[in-house]
Amino acid sequence: MSDPEPVLYEESGTRPAILLFGPVLAAAGIGLESLAPGGASLPLWLGVGLLVFLYTLLLVRTRRRYLRVLLTPSALELGTTSLPMSHVTSLRPVDEEHHGVRVLGDGPVVPRKLSPVVLRLTDGTRAVAWARDGAALRAALEDLLRARAAS
Structure with a gap:
């Protein structure tokens, strides 16, 4: 093996702690409404909490699949796309347009709030990788390319 x-x-694409938003919202709603005359409408708040939970579950699953x-x-995996590192020859300067x-991953552009890292490939073309912490991804890629060149 x-x-x-x-x-x-x-x-990972997102943190799973965001899934707590629906249950916390329902608990807060029940708690606040229980102070009002007539008491809390338990089924309503449980339904709201469940709907918010299901919506955030869909968002978390999607972000974990496509923004990973x-x-x-x-290999470098971006979303569901994988690029063999043997195809990467160097990194382009940080300020390069x-x-x-071509953007790697599952979309036509670099996802919003993510930083681009431009790669030079073995066929002479360029491709754009991306990450939330673009500087850390760039540093890891530079270390890998430097180690590969030394061996």
Whole structure:
């Protein structure tokens, strides 16, 4: 049985703690409404809490699938797309324009609030990777490329 590859950089896409928003909202609503004359409408608040929970569950699952970043020595995975690291030759400068360059991942553009990292590929083209912490992804990629060049 082979050992799993070391993870050099990882982002999950979102934190699962956000799922607590629906239950906390329902509990707060029940607590506040119980102070009002007539008492709390328990079924209403439980329904609201359940609907908010289901909506956030859908958001968390989607973000974990399509905004996940995983860098190992052999591959860079962005969402459901995987790029073999053997195809990456270098990184482009931080300030290089990335508009019109193929974006890796599942969308046509770099997702909102994520930082681009421009890669130079073995076929001479460029591609854009992205991460919430673009500087950390860039540093991990630079370390990997430096180690690969030294060996």
